[in-house]
Amino acid sequence: SQTIHQWPATLVQPVGSPLSLECTVEGTSNPNLYWYRQAAGRGLQLLFYSVGIGQISSEVPQNLSASRPQDRQFILSSKKLLLSDSGFYLCAWSTGHQPQHFGDGTRLSIL
Amino acid sequence: RKEVEQDPGPFNVPEGATVAFNCTYSNSASQSFFWYRQDCRKEPKLLMSVYSSGNEDGRFTAQLNRASQYISLLIRDSKLSDSATYLCVVIYNSGGYQKVTFGIGTKLQVIP
Numbered sequence: 035s036q037t038i039h040q041w042p043a044t045l046v047q048p049v050g051s052p053l054s055l056e057c058t059v060e061g062t063s064n065p066n067l068y069w070y071r072q073a074a075g076r077g078l079q080l081l082f083y084s085v086g087i088g089q090i091s092s093e094v095p096q097n098l099s100a101s102r103p104q105d106r107q108f109i110l111s112s113k114k115l116l117l118s119d120s121g122f123y124l125c126a127w128s129t130g131h132q133p134q135h136f137g138d139g140t141r142l143s144i145l
Numbered sequence: 146r147k148e149v150e151q152d153p154g155p156f157n158v159p160e161g162a163t164v165a166f167n168c169t170y171s172n173s174a175s176q177s178f179f180w181y182r183q184d185c186r187k188e189p190k191l192l193m194s195v196y197s198s199g200n201e202d203g204r205f206t207a208q209l210n211r212a213s214q215y216i217s218l219l220i221r222d223s224k225l226s227d228s229a230t231y232l233c234v235v236i237y238n239s240g241g242y243q244k245v246t247f248g249i250g251t252k253l254q255v256i257p
Contacts, residue, residue, distance in 0.1 A: 077249035
């Protein structure tokens with residue numbers, strides 16, 4: 035069966051520090067991968083999606099970036115975090131027209 | 146107009162009540178539809194798929210109305226454990242890739 039792992043579960047970072055969130059999927063090949071952010075009291079905002087290794091599309095301009103170094107690995111990064119980067123970050127995977135499945139999420143607080 | 150619109154609620158209903166949520170979408174070429182449930186401070190989890198012919202799973206019924214471009218979720222005999230936020234999801238192909246859009250979610254609170 036397919037599983038998705040996302041870590042860390044919670045993270046507290048100072049403004050201006052770098053960020054690296056990792057997501058891995060097991061049990062499937064060539065999945066579509068997604069990074070979302072959910073701010074407090076708001077809906078899910080798609081940040082990045084990837085249809086294959088090295089293929090990243092960005093939905094919104096921001097100071098975050100994403101990379102897919104391996105088929106089942108998706109990384110969200112930032113060189114310098116802003117206060118507005120606080121939120122609940124979710125990684126998800128899907129194949130074809132099947133629904134997405136989410137990781138447990140990372141709760142990021144910027145101080 | 147937003148691609149996917151939902152009433153954020155909250156919907157406060159007593160135990161045992163029947164409650165229905167709607168979600169409208171703007172792109173008539175949308176192909177796949179789903180309902181997710183999200184508990185507080187947790188990730189969204191797939192609840193059920195939505196088809197024009199309807200989809201029933203126990204107390205939950207989902208329906209797609211393509212002509213009016215909305216999907217619905219009906220919950221019968223509400224339980225306290227149904228309290229959560231319900232997100233609708235609409236998927237369509239755009240430029241060779243899938244575009245997945247989530248609604249903002251409708252908050253349901255079932256009251257004893």
